[in-house]
Amino acid sequence: MNLGILFIRLFLGITFIIHGSQKVFSGFGEPMSMMESLGVPAFIGIILALFELIGGILIVCGLFINFMASGFIVIMLGALFTVHLKQGYMDSEFVVALLIMSVSMLLSYDWKKTIQLY
Template sequence: MANLGLLIIRLVVGITFIGHGCQKLFGWFGGAGVSNTGEWLESIGIKPGGKIWAVLAGSFELVGGILFAAGEFTSLGAILIIIIMIDAIVTVHGRNGYWLTNNGFEYNMVLIAVTAGVALVGPGDYVLIYRP
């Protein structure tokens, strides 16, 4: 059952980050795309090069999500996700305190804990490439 539990966690978290990456990079799923995400990043003080940071953030989310969901190089995927979540805390949510009701970093911290936990215990047996 532990392997099934790890698979569920990896798929939900990984696919969520794949979606967020696609929002930033391609404007899919109601996302802003690179230009608008870059403008928003600059508006919150991440200058210069908001578009460059948008591409980096979107790429970390997309690649991290793919690796995490697939169970391949899970630790690297987790690290990419954790970097993005720490960045979100530092640049946006940290000043609002912990609780999500105040736009705080509660959700970011949960995602850091979940991805770090899976990276520490491993992806389980249900991975993209089976290794007996």
């Protein structure tokens, strides 16, 4: 058992649970307006918020880690290149850290297993 990877997985999952629940339980207003400001249909904001919340829960529980990490990589790349990168590294370093943690999850867990508790 690799305790370091477990801690990264738990931190990543909890972070996405917190950010996703903030968006979901506030009525989806913020993610919908963000998507509209980027020229993307507003319902994509709802899908992303739900994916962050549900994906975070699944990662913490050790379920579908590789699939959720793949989704988080796509979300973080989108956030990085559409919003954060033009603000400079200091404003995008957290997104980069979440991206690297997601890549670590993708590389560290077995695709053949859907349940991985550690």
